[in-house]
Amino acid sequence: MTSSRSETAYQRAVAAFKNPTLDLLHRRYAPFVVSVLSVMFTAERPTVPISDAHVEVGTFVEELRAAGYDLDERTLPNGTGRDICRSWARVGWLVPQITDGVELYRLSAQAVGALEVAGRAGGGRAKVSRSRVRTLLESVEQLTQSAETDPALRLARLRDERAALDAEIALIEAAGDELDPIDDDQLLEDTENVLHLSRELPADFVRVAESINAMQRDVIAELRRDERPAGEVLREYLHRGEHVMEATPEGRAFAGALKLIGDPEHIDHLTDQLQALLGKSFAHLMTPEQRGELRAIAKRVEQGVQEVLQAQRRASHVITTQVRTHDPIRDREVDELLRSVMSGLQAWVPDSRAGDRIDPLRSLPTAGVRHLRQTVSDPRPPTAPAPLRDPGEQAEFVDADTRAWGGPNYAELEAYLAGLEAESFDLAAAFAGIGDAETRRPADLLGLLEIAHRNGLVESAEVSVVEALRPDGTARRFAFGAVTARTLKVESHD
Structure with a gap:
């Protein structure tokens, strides 16, 4: 069965009036709400502290009552500014939020739309102006160009636009300082169109x-x-x-x-x-x-x-x-507790009377623990641990001694640096001067860089190149930013 035109139109209108914006405008005290919110929320003040909003709304109501606008009970709401703001938050005019620890009110999307509709209706009917028609035609033209899939047609339109721009440029150049200004009424119409769009x-x-x-x-x-x-x-x-x-x-x-x-x-x-x-x-x-x-x-x-x-x-x-x-176990326990409370209420309400009371649970039950340990043992060992022994002499290798492939020889490197006479040294030159091949490995180069970093180094834009010898006799060249470091001084301990 198909619906008639009247039914279709009526259903469309009912759906339109279910829009939250129109719903707000049809609520009780809507003129009062629109007037207060339009004054309290501006472009320079998009949010208002909740405490300030309560005071301002209360002052607004008192001023209107003093002016005699409370003769009709539908004109002004009852209650304090705090009560009025809370009711607006419940119906959707205001949205409370917390920003940087401050509780604020801001307008909801429906409230912004309602103020916009009320502002347009209160400002008079929109005029069919040249500016609005031009905006419509330009939008349709832009939509047509965007929807066009034929490259030839798009190029033709672009060339026509370029020709029109060239003609306008030539006209302005020919007119010079004698160019006629646009009429003020037309500029005002364009401004009203801009305001309407904004x-x-x-x-x-x-x-x-x-x-x-x-x-x-x-x-x-x-x-x-x-x-x-x-x-x-x-x-x-x-x-x-x-x-x-x-x-x-x-x-x-x-x-x-x-x-x-x-x-x-x-x-x-x-x-x-x-x-x-x-x-x-x-x-x-x-x-x-x-x-x-x-x-x-x-x-x-x-x-x-x-x-x-x-x-x-x-x-x-x-x-x-x-x-x-998020703790799923804790949340599940809370949900189960709430469900048990609801089940208990559902079981108690059918058999209860109006005067029946339930003794509240004033304290949570405690666990029956007989004894809790009050002392703990001292975690510190009774004596200092024995010093570590160097098992190097007892190490056994199957094929060959692989210790040469290990980390830097810090002791040998520090002793070598301590023997340098100058106050500072170039790291590349110092590494090249190491006579022992076992201390000129790539790993020893990294160790030398680490020691220099600990004692203070200065990097420069120049590039240093050194040659390191691997334990198998092969050579590797490394390039890095030139480094100058202070000479390491080793204190003797008798």
């Missing part, structure tokens, strides 16, 4: 941040359920975090904005452009609200980008902390 960005930024927060809550819930291994949950989180910008329309809008204005230099350039526009002659036709809104565009865009990036960092921190402190 109002849609903050809600998109907030929706992206809330989608990241929702993803964080899903990951934490998966970890606490303990139904899948933590590694599998984390891999899914990393995948979702990597593609969160492509998963939703809001995320794609943010990704596109980040490519255009992610660089701070772009934000500075946008700020300079807006400031320059406010200095033009047509700016006197703008209302103070329009000038302030135009000036705040760059700030709002920057705040939106920062809010999304902070949501990403906050989600990573929360998930990392949860993974580090």
Whole structure:
């Protein structure tokens, strides 16, 4: 059975009014909420400390009551500023969060959208201007070019655009200083169009941040359920975090904005452009609200980008902390305890009466331990350990003595350096001067570098080349930055 046009239209309207933004606007005291939040949250103040918000909302209510706006019980809510803010947090106008140890309120995505809708409706109906039509036509033209798959047609359009630009350049060059300026009314229409487009960005930024927060809550819930291994949950989180910008329309809008204005230099350039526009002659036709809104565009865009990036960092921190402190056994014990409490209540409620009481558990039971050990033995040995013996003389080798392939001969190297008369020495020259072939191995070169490092060395940009002899008689050449070190002085111990 197919539905009629009236049924289809009605179902579409019902679905539209289920949108959280419209739901907020249809709630009780919506005009009061919109007026307070639009004053309290601005581009320069995207978040408000909770304690300050309670005071400001309470002051706002008292001022309206003193002005006589409490005659109708549907005009102003009852309660203190704290009660009102808590009710707004419950229905979705405000979102509490903690930043650097401070409890803050910020607007939810639905609240940003509701304020945007209310602002557009209160500011009058949008005019069908040349600027808006041009924006529409340019968007359609850009969409057509992006969807075109024929290279010949795309090249033809690009050549037409280049020809139009060349003609405009020639016209300006021919006019010189006598170029006619654009009418102020037309510039004002273009400004209103820019303001209209800028109002849609903050809600998109907030929706992206809330989608990241929702993803964080899903990951934490998966970890606490303990139904899948933590590694599998984390891999899914990393995948979702990597593609969160492509998963939703809001995320794609943010990704596109980040490519255009992610660089701070772009934000500075946008700020300079807006400031320059406010200095033009047509700016006197703008209302103070329009000038302030135009000036705040760059700030709002920057705040939106920062809010999304902070949501990403906050989600990573929360998930990392949860993974580090996640104890499946403890969580399972708590779940079992809660289930046992619920089962006990379900068994007790059907047979209980209104006046029945349950004695609360005032203390946890203690374990019946008879005796705990109070002392421990001294872990220190009674005497010092015997000195290590050098078993070198007793070592037996099957085919040949392999000790020559071992580490550096530190004792021989230190004795050799102690015999040098100069205050400092070049490490390459000192190594070449070792007469004993058994102490000129590659391993001894590393040992000499280590000894020089311990006694202070100076490196230079020059390159030193030395030749070391391996125990099998083969030679190896090594190149390294030239090193000069102080001569090692060995103190005698009688």
